[in-house]
Amino acid sequence: xxxxxxRNDACWCGSGKKYKVCHFNQDERxxxxxxxxxxxxxxxxxxxxxxxxxxRESGKVNIEILDYITDQIQIGMSTGEIDRLIDHKTRELGxxxxxxxxxxxxxxxxxxxxxxxxxxxxxxxxxxxxxxILNVDVTTKVNGxxxxxxxxxxxxxxxxxxxxxxxxxxxxxxxxxxxxxAWNFLGDIGQAINDFTRSMGYSVVxxxxxxxxGIEMHEEPYVSYVSKSGTEMLLVPGMVFxxxxxxxxxxxxxxxxxxxxxxxxxxxxxDSAQWEVTVLITDSGYEILAY
Ligand code: MF3
Ligand code: CO
Ligand code: CO
Numbered sequence: 001x002x003x004x005x006x007r008n009d010a011c012w013c014g015s016g017k018k019y020k021v022c023h024f025n026q027d028e029r030x031x032x033x034x035x036x037x038x039x040x041x042x043x044x045x046x047x048x049x050x051x052x053x054x055x056r057e058s059g060k061v062n063i064e065i066l067d068y069i070t071d072q073i074q075i076g077m078s079t080g081e082i083d084r085l086i087d088h089k090t091r092e093l094g095x096x097x098x099x100x101x102x103x104x105x106x107x108x109x110x111x112x113x114x115x116x117x118x119x120x121x122x123x124x125x126x127x128x129x130x131x132x133i134l135n136v137d138v139t140t141k142v143n144g145x146x147x148x149x150x151x152x153x154x155x156x157x158x159x160x161x162x163x164x165x166x167x168x169x170x171x172x173x174x175x176x177x178x179x180x181x182a183w184n185f186l187g188d189i190g191q192a193i194n195d196f197t198r199s200m201g202y203s204v205v206x207x208x209x210x211x212x213x214g215i216e217m218h219e220e221p222y223v224s225y226v227s228k229s230g231t232e233m234l235l236v237p238g239m240v241f242x243x244x245x246x247x248x249x250x251x252x253x254x255x256x257x258x259x260x261x262x263x264x265x266x267x268x269x270x271d272s273a274q275w276e277v278t279v280l281i282t283d284s285g286y287e288i289l290a291y
Pocket of ligand 2: 148210244
């Protein structure tokens with residue numbers, strides 16, 4: 001797969017540069033890892049400069065939407081109202097809310113409160129209460145490029161237990177980002193996050209993880225947070241994926257709401273928290289594209 005091009009040919013990435021001064025060295029290094037039995041990304045998982053620029057612009061809109069919601073959100077509001085604000089803001093900024101209609105998802109954002117883990121469906125019947133913690137997960141499409149990030153919001157008088165959980169979920173992102181560098185493995189990120197989470201007395205959801213993102217909302221690779229260091233896919237400059245561990249205060253088990261077909265909650269009814277970042281692997285480390 002990596003040896004068809006001659007060194008003086010135009011690079012496969014579309015940069016217009018000769019292969020030998022573009023992706024040649026990187027491809028040789030990937031081949032070496034592959035020959036040792038490592039899981040390596042294929043070319044579709046390594047974004048070109050033009051694609052990265054597109055995803056970066058999408059990420060800017062994604063961040064602006066979350067910043068806007070940070071200013072607006074308050075006790076007494078319904079999650080349906082937040083959905084309308086996000087839908088409107090996204091379009092105002094030239095984007096499309098990517099969750100709307102995705103596999104039939106009915107709304108422009110996922111909002112998951114307290115014991116809900118992810119894929120909460122906004123509703124005019126769900127009113128934000130004093131003491132709630134909630135995740136607002138925004139996926140944005142701009143000029144064909146996708147970005148995906150989420151934040152937690154703590155409303156009013158939030159218990160110390162909930163604040164600690166939300167803080168740990170945020171720190172889990174930092175712990176993962178520390179391992180987000182080229183020639184590490186996805187499992188390095190997964191294990192670091194899992195070790196940290198357990199050290200806090202919490203557990204990581206096993207069934208749902210992060211994903212490549214950019215050309216589609218969900219691309220390969222799948223990013224597990226229950227993986228082992230030195231395993232899973234090799235990280236290579238140009239890869240774009242999310243880090244989005246779901247952290248449960250109690251046990252890791254989750255259940256799907258069969259009535260709405262979407263919302264995942266903790267099995268034990270205890271709280272869950274999640275932050276999500278879209279990250280680009282660079283030559284020197286990483287760049288956050290949405291958070
Ligand atoms: N934004 C979610 C994620 O982090 C995906 C939501 S898909 C939906 O991957 F259909 F539930 F909206
Ligand atoms: Co995501
Ligand atoms: Co998301």
